[in-house]
Amino acid sequence: MVEKKLWGGRFEAGLEEWVEEFGASIRFDQRLAQYDIQGSIAHVTMLGKQGILQPEEAVAIQTGLQELLADCQAGRLSFDVSNEDIHMNIESLLTEKIGPLAGKLHTARSRNDQVATDMHLYLKEQLVLVLDKLWKLRETLVNLASQHVETIMPGYTHLQHAQPISFGHHLMAYYSMFSRDSERFAFNRKHADLSPLGAAALAGTTFPVDRELTSELMGFAKPYSNSLDAVSDRDFILEFLSNSSLLMMHMSRLCEEIINWCSHEYQFVTLSDTFSTGSSIMPQKKNPDMAELIRGKSGRVYGNLIGLLTVMKSLPLAYNKDLQEDKEGMFDTVDTITVALDILSGMLQTMTVNEQIMEEATQKDFSNATELADYLANKGIPFRQAHEIVGKLVLDCSKAGHYLQDVPLATYRAISELIEADVYQALSSKTAVERRTSLGGTGFSQVEWQIQTAKTELNQEKSL
Numbered sequence: 001m002v003e004k005k006l007w008g009g010r011f012e013a014g015l016e017e018w019v020e021e022f023g024a025s026i027r028f029d030q031r032l033a034q035y036d037i038q039g040s041i042a043h044v045t046m047l048g049k050q051g052i053l054q055p056e057e058a059v060a061i062q063t064g065l066q067e068l069l070a071d072c073q074a075g076r077l078s079f080d081v082s083n084e085d086i087h088m089n090i091e092s093l094l095t096e097k098i099g100p101l102a103g104k105l106h107t108a109r110s111r112n113d114q115v116a117t118d119m120h121l122y123l124k125e126q127l128v129l130v131l132d133k134l135w136k137l138r139e140t141l142v143n144l145a146s147q148h149v150e151t152i153m154p155g156y157t158h159l160q161h162a163q164p165i166s167f168g169h170h171l172m173a174y175y176s177m178f179s180r181d182s183e184r185f186a187f188n189r190k191h192a193d194l195s196p197l198g199a200a201a202l203a204g205t206t207f208p209v210d211r212e213l214t215s216e217l218m219g220f221a222k223p224y225s226n227s228l229d230a231v232s233d234r235d236f237i238l239e240f241l242s243n244s245s246l247l248m249m250h251m252s253r254l255c256e257e258i259i260n261w262c263s264h265e266y267q268f269v270t271l272s273d274t275f276s277t278g279s280s281i282m283p284q285k286k287n288p289d290m291a292e293l294i295r296g297k298s299g300r301v302y303g304n305l306i307g308l309l310t311v312m313k314s315l316p317l318a319y320n321k322d323l324q325e326d327k328e329g330m331f332d333t334v335d336t337i338t339v340a341l342d343i344l345s346g347m348l349q350t351m352t353v354n355e356q357i358m359e360e361a362t363q364k365d366f367s368n369a370t371e372l373a374d375y376l377a378n379k380g381i382p383f384r385q386a387h388e389i390v391g392k393l394v395l396d397c398s399k400a401g402h403y404l405q406d407v408p409l410a411t412y413r414a415i416s417e418l419i420e421a422d423v424y425q426a427l428s429s430k431t432a433v434e435r436r437t438s439l440g441g442t443g444f445s446q447v448e449w450q451i452q453t454a455k456t457e458l459n460q461e462k463s464l
């Protein structure tokens with residue numbers, strides 16, 4: 001049996017320790033300590049201003065809280081599971097500092113609006129960090145793409161060689177995905193930017209609180225307009241988990257490609273030693289572990305999203321203790337995506353692109369078959385017929401063990417008098433890429449345009 005709780009008035013018996021342990025959140029919500037203190041400082045400032053507390057009481061509480069904040073930043077706070085969560089731990093530490101006056105801090109407030117406030121403050125700050133790391137990843141991709149506008153690689157559909165493309169173009173596809181992610185996280189900030197403080201337990205309070213003031217003191221855009229919604233809304237966290245899931249999916253796709261590219265079969269890229277690991281038994285191994293881990297960690301982020309969606313799906317208004325389950329998944333997601341973003345940027349910045357091998361991969365294949373069909377179509381042969389002719393030719397070449405560019409001109413002319421010597425130029429993979437100048441295509445000029453647009457975009461965001 002343990003000592004009396006802050007809520008212990010109506011109880012005769014205390015909790016058993018193992019039951020208390022089950023209900024406590026301090027093991028993980030201590031990460032909210034600085035935000036909890038920050039919220040309390042705003043709250044007590046308002047209580048003093050509104051005459052709910054005497055000015056000197058408010059000042060004394062504020063001073064105690066400032067000291068706690070300094071202790072917190074210096075890592076000097078220690079917490080106790082018998083105080084259940086971060087809110088009661090902070091209050092109890094304040095009581096140790098300033099005595100029973102600390103008990104006045106909780107006037108016109110509940111842990112329900114308090115915890116929601118902490119979560120908003122925390123996530124709002126983390127979103128800035130995430131957006132910054134995402135910006136760096138996008139910049140890395142643009143820089144790499146600008147070095148590889150004219151690097152030719154096979155473009156795939158069904159993981160089969162389809163048509164040659166620019167490696168820069170391939171990278172810029174990921175830039176586009178990460179830019180959408182960035183927009184989503186930026187929008188997420190709007191919903192994290194609301195203050196629940198003053199909603200109290202669920203219904204508001206009879207004290208003359210100034211919710212606009214606390215909202216402003218904490219740097220929020222405005223207070224929630226419905227007290228029930230304020231204490232029970234976790235959409236801003238779900239949006240974060242959902243945005244993070246999409247982000248991880250994009251990172252995972254890129255990592256999957258990197259893993260393929262550095263396999264012996266492809267050899268398109270070589271990862272730097274600093275982002276690779278060896279094998280304890282096979283001396284020759286150099287494994288893309290970090291890329292595999294990002295791919296693997298997408299699972300836990302999806303799990304965190306599904307976990308919280310499931311917690312929320314049948315919750316009646318307003319606060320329910322189930323909501324305590326919103327924290328670990330969110331913290332884990334913040335930790336996972338921030339480090340994954342750094343690792344991916346680092347991996348891309350330090351890898352070697354084996355341009356020649358990439359380009360050669362487009363020469364020992366039939367990825368120029370569309371070029372030949374287009375060539376014939378340009379000469380007036382209906383595309384369907386051209387497709388049929390080239391298909392047959394590909395079959396003949398496969399049987400003979402050579403490629404379209406190896407077919408002699410005489411053979412071509414036997415197929416159609418319209419074919420001339422310039423066919424070989426059309427069949428080169430570089431020409432195939434260069435000519436695809438339709439908007440957003442892989443043609444060099446289009447890739448350059450994408451890169452320029454992206455650079456402008458990144459610069460504009462930087463100055464925001």
Ligand code: ARG
Pocket residue numbers: 025029085086111112115319321323324325
């Ligand atoms: N530790 C709780 C949580 O994380 C704080 C709010 C508790 N409120 C309550 N009425 N029990 O959700």
